[in-house]
Each structure stands twice: as C-alpha cells, then as structure tokens.
Amino acid sequence: MALHSLPPKVTVASTVGAGDSLLAGMVHGLIGGHEPQKILRTATAIAAMAVTQIGFGITDSAQLKRLEGGVTVRSLTEQ
Numbered sequence: 001m002a003l004h005s006l007p008p009k010v011t012v013a014s015t016v017g018a019g020d021s022l023l024a025g026m027v028h029g030l031i032g033g034h035e036p037q038k039i040l041r042t043a044t045a046i047a048a049m050a051v052t053q054i055g056f057g058i059t060d061s062a063q064l065k066r067l068e069g070g071v072t073v074r075s076l077t078e079q
Contacts, residue, residue, distance in 0.1 A: 001036055001075065005044040008070025012051045021050035037073045044071045 025043030034042075045067035049058060058064055 002077075003036060003040050004074050004076050005040045006072040006074075007044050007048040008067055010048050010052050010067070014054050015051055017056055018047045018051050021056070022047035041068055041071045041073050044073075 022043050025046035026039055029039030029042055042064075045064055046058065048067050048071070049064055050056065053059070
C-alpha cells in the first residue's frame with residue numbers, strides 16, 4: 001500500500017527536525033499497531049507541529065489533534 005499525505009498550512013519557524021519528527025511519529029504508530037492511514041496522518045501532524053517551533057516536543061496535545069484534522073491522506077494506486 002502506498003500512501004501520500006498533505007500537511008495542513010502552518011507558519012514555519014524552523015524546518016530543523018521535521019523529518020526526524022515525521023519518522024518518530026511513524027515508528028510510534030507502527031509500535032502501537034495503528035492503521036497505516038492513522039500512522040501517516042499523526043506523523044504528518046507531528047512534523048507540521050515541529051516546524052512551527054524552535055526546539056522540539058509536543059507542547060500542546062489539543063494543537064496536535066487540530067493539525068491531524070488538517071492532514072489529507074490518500075492512497076496512491078500503482079499503474
């Protein structure tokens with residue numbers, strides 16, 4: 001299964017750590033046994049949150065949930 005995610009629009013403070021945050025979110029979801037779409041949606045939201053701040057960490061779980069709601073995940077079909 002191939003998936004694509006489109007993050008929500010955010011104000012970028014720094015791109016440092018965005019990829020690391022995405023990977024951490026994916027590993028967390030895989031360990032937790034979540035569905036692939038949920039894993040990608042949450043990981044993308046974590047990466048989006050990461051770029052809005054200088055430094056690291058999920059400082060506001062409500063904000064993370066809002067960002068998750070703004071992530072679009074779609075399946076890519078192979079041709």
